[in-house]
Amino acid sequence: MASSATTGNPMPPSLSMPPSQFARLQPHAYLRAHLSPPSSDQPSVRANGRATSQFRVTSVNTGSLTHANGSAVVRIGDTTAVCGVRAELLHTSDISSWGVSQAPSKQNPTNTNEAKDSKSEDEDDQGQIQDLNLLVPNLSLSTGCAPGLTPGAPPSALAQSLSHQILSLLHTTNLVRADDLRIWYQPPNFDSEEFHNPGEGMEVDTEQSGGPEREIKAFWVLYIDIMILSMAGNAFDAAWASVLAALRDTKLPNAWWDDDNETILCSDDFAEAHRLTLRGLPIASSFCCFEGDAAAGWRANVIPDAEEQKKKKGSQQKWILADPDGYEEGLTQERACVVVDKENGKTIIVKMEKHGGWNVDSDDLRKLVDVSSQRWDDLKQALEQC
Known part of the structure; x- marks a missing residue:
């Protein structure tokens, strides 16, 4: 019998297929074949x-965005998330319910001998941050980061779900302290002897002399913007890690209340800026x-x-x-x-x-x-x- 080489007939095509094609045609069987070892002694x-x-290899870079108070880029495998934290001022005069909901005892407790315990402080921070919406995360999926994301499409359900998960975790962990976001003002005590006898230079305790209590004049609102540049699975871990790294990199300028102009002033000196004192390091x-x-x-x-x-x-x-x-x-x-x-x-x-x-x-x-x-x-x- 003559072979196909001598007769000029082409060889029949092979019945085997490359792994990439098998992965597309039978994805479940392809993954199961990899996870099922030939013997019980071999790991999956x-x-x-x-x-x-x-886990995939993770890399973190901070300070990538120059026009943000804090920023970070996190890459987990081929999934990349960039986060930028932008701080804006919220005056208490712009909060409609501020004078009603905030009693003086909550701003400055009268009994200074008894310090607040950590639990009550966490509850106070959580309530104030949630009620005033001082943390505003927003996640978006960039066009082309994954198949199916076309230009001009409305925000997907995945992006909204991830934004809600990040906001929920920020509130659950009490990661940001409310005191880092408060801008205090201590009114002068005009009834003290310091103002009646300025030449003597006496140091007078405003609390002992019945002076006015300090008050909150404004808050820092942190807008946390996350963008998924490339999505190859497990977008939440990458997004949350970028939020953690960006908050650790965040610096807020030194701000104070100017009584003469009745406004908040901020220092331009970068050396006077202070970092956030985060509670722990929760990792998802x-x-x-x-x-x-x-x-x-x-x-x-x-x-x-x-x-x-x-x-x-x-x-x-x-x-x-x-x-x-x-x-x-x-x-x-x-x-x-x-x-x-x-x-x-x-x-x-x-x-x-x-x-x-x-x-x-x-x-x-x-x-x-x-x-x-x-x-x-x-x-x-x-x-x-x-």
């Missing part, structure tokens, strides 16, 4: 080459749960006892993937986010949420806390080096 490896609990770590059964979602709705059968068989495979990329996010529905902080070497759970499924149980969440604690150490080092 994702399609991008990472382990299930491995996001995860997704990949199910080995591609039909688990609709089977639970069609078959009434599918969930019970699934638990009895115990054959359902699941992989919890840390820092999912865009390819993995498109194949998963259940998500989890763990926000942790550390104090004196002890891990503190700030916030924990899960949605989209029921595969991730309490044992899995305990493991995610350990992974998030390690992630905290790595990201803290990146933030301190910038």
